[in-house]
Amino acid sequence: MKTVYTCFCTDIVHEGHLNIIREARERGKVIVGALSDKALIRYNKFPTISQDERVRLYRSIEGVEEVVIQDDAMYDDVITLIHPDYVLHGDNWKEGPEAAIREHVAELLAQYGGEIVDIPYTRNEKVKKIDLQLREKLAMPEYRRKRLRQLLKMTPVVKVMEAHSGLTGLIVEKTIVEHEGRLDQFDAMWVSSLCDSTAKGKPDIELVDMTSRFRTIDDIMEVTTKPIIFDGDTGGLTEHFVYTVRSLERMGVSAVIIEDKKGLKKNSLFGTEVAQTQATIEEFSAKIAAAKKAQLTDDFMIIARIESLILEKGMEDALERARAFVEAGADGIMIHSRKKDPAEILAFCDSFRSENKTTPIVVVPSSFNVITEEELAQHGVNIVIYANQLTRSAFPAMQQTAEDILRYHRAKEVDDRLMPIKKIITLIDEL
Ligand code: SPV
Numbered sequence: 001m002k003t004v005y006t007c008f009c010t011d012i013v014h015e016g017h018l019n020i021i022r023e024a025r026e027r028g029k030v031i032v033g034a035l036s037d038k039a040l041i042r043y044n045k046f047p048t049i050s051q052d053e054r055v056r057l058y059r060s061i062e063g064v065e066e067v068v069i070q071d072d073a074m075y076d077d078v079i080t081l082i083h084p085d086y087v088l089h090g091d092n093w094k095e096g097p098e099a100a101i102r103e104h105v106a107e108l109l110a111q112y113g114g115e116i117v118d119i120p121y122t123r124n125e126k127v128k129k130i131d132l133q134l135r136e137k138l139a140m141p142e143y144r145r146k147r148l149r150q151l152l153k154m155t156p157v158v159k160v161m162e163a164h165s166g167l168t169g170l171i172v173e174k175t176i177v178e179h180e181g182r183l184d185q186f187d188a189m190w191v192s193s194l195c196d197s198t199a200k201g202k203p204d205i206e207l208v209d210m211t212s213r214f215r216t217i218d219d220i221m222e223v224t225t226k227p228i229i230f231d232g233d234t235g236g237l238t239e240h241f242v243y244t245v246r247s248l249e250r251m252g253v254s255a256v257i258i259e260d261k262k263g264l265k266k267n268s269l270f271g272t273e274v275a276q277t278q279a280t281i282e283e284f285s286a287k288i289a290a291a292k293k294a295q296l297t298d299d300f301m302i303i304a305r306i307e308s309l310i311l312e313k314g315m316e317d318a319l320e321r322a323r324a325f326v327e328a329g330a331d332g333i334m335i336h337s338r339k340k341d342p343a344e345i346l347a348f349c350d351s352f353r354s355e356n357k358t359t360p361i362v363v364v365p366s367s368f369n370v371i372t373e374e375e376l377a378q379h380g381v382n383i384v385i386y387a388n389q390l391t392r393s394a395f396p397a398m399q400q401t402a403e404d405i406l407r408y409h410r411a412k413e414v415d416d417r418l419m420p421i422k423k424i425i426t427l428i429d430e431l
């Protein structure tokens with residue numbers, strides 16, 4: 001009897017999957033792989049049901065003899081374990097980033113004479129609707145909001161990219177790369193005050209009002225499903241911040257980060273070049289405590305951002321604040337630095353972790369950009385935010401195009417470096 005293996009990464013079994021099982025049964029004993037949560041979130045859809053529920057679901061399909069956990073999108077473990085004669089998959093994996101998986105599976109099977117069978121992908125209105133419904137479920141506030149806390153449990157480091165519009169949201173939502181045999185995507189989005197303000201042509205000084213910032217979140221939420229971390233600046237007056245927290249929760253935002261400054265806030269990357277006043281530990285702790293009291297769901301997170309290293313107040317001050325803010329109820333600590341060398345960030349993380357093993361640490365490596373996510377995670381960092389790189393890449397590209405069209409009095413010279421209109425159009429989903 002031949003062994004047939006197919007890997008599922010779905011929360012709903014539809015006729016496309018049943019078709020694969022039917023084809024598999026004709027060839028031998030059917031073993032289904034359930035892609036683990038860890039592997040799923042790396043490159044595919046976020047699960048709406050648990051790993052155990054998925055295993056039970058696949059086991060209940062008639063003709064499935066066994067279900068195993070597949071812990072890596074690349075199949076190495078399961079192929080070593082099972083040595084299947086056939087690996088079945090929808091033929092949609094011949095294109096896009098999944099083609100790298102198919103190629104790798106082909107190499108593994110070639111070592112002992114196994115075979116890939118590509119099953120024509122079932123494309124009909126019913127299947128399309130089910131896919132769409134799953135996506136919509138993930139976009140709903142109650143699912144989206146809790147997803148950051150879920151991610152913190154599931155993955156060693158949550159990778160977050162800046163978004164400030166529907167389009168940049170789509171880029172964060174959909175970009176998947178294959179590199180050195182691994183697939184990767186971003187886990188969440190950062191609605192940066194700097195980039196949100198810059199997109200509106202305004203300085204990053206809490207000038208763009210909350211209604212306008214919420215409008216940006218709404219634009220992003222309309223076209224994405226990934227969780228959102230909101231840059232709440234100083235949070236403003238405590239009496240106002242408690243309302244902001246409720247609004248963010250209701251919208252389905254997962255977390256707000258507020259920084260321990262008061263008065264006219266300017267961007268931290270100015271460092272000590274501009275006068276900035278740090279709130280006292282008591283003042284900022286009171287703001288956190290009031291916001292935690294106002295919060296209604298258990299999902300939402302209020303993260304305290306410490307500016308002591310930016311303002312050159314020293315490591316001890318930063319650590320003292322971290323202790324106090326956690327005591328006041330903060331669900332996480334963001335520590336910021338504008339040094340190129342990550343040493344002071346790592347020193348903070350090591351000290352904080354030696355006394356606090358669980359409170360998530362967030363970092364924004366804009367200046368200390370030589371360090372990798374993995375190295376940061378080794379020092380106890382849980383969330384890495386790429387806070388402004390999309391804006392900073394788009395801005396010079398747009399400026400250069402504008403200059404060149406003025407220079408040549410036509411657009412031909414710039415066309416080679418522009419994205420074809422068709423490609424832009426296909427990034428945008430139509431119902
Ligand atoms: C932002 O993105 O607006 C931030 C991070 O607050 S930073 O610009 O590095 O201060």
Ligand code: MG
Pocket residue numbers: 192193194204231233
């Ligand atoms: Mg900011």
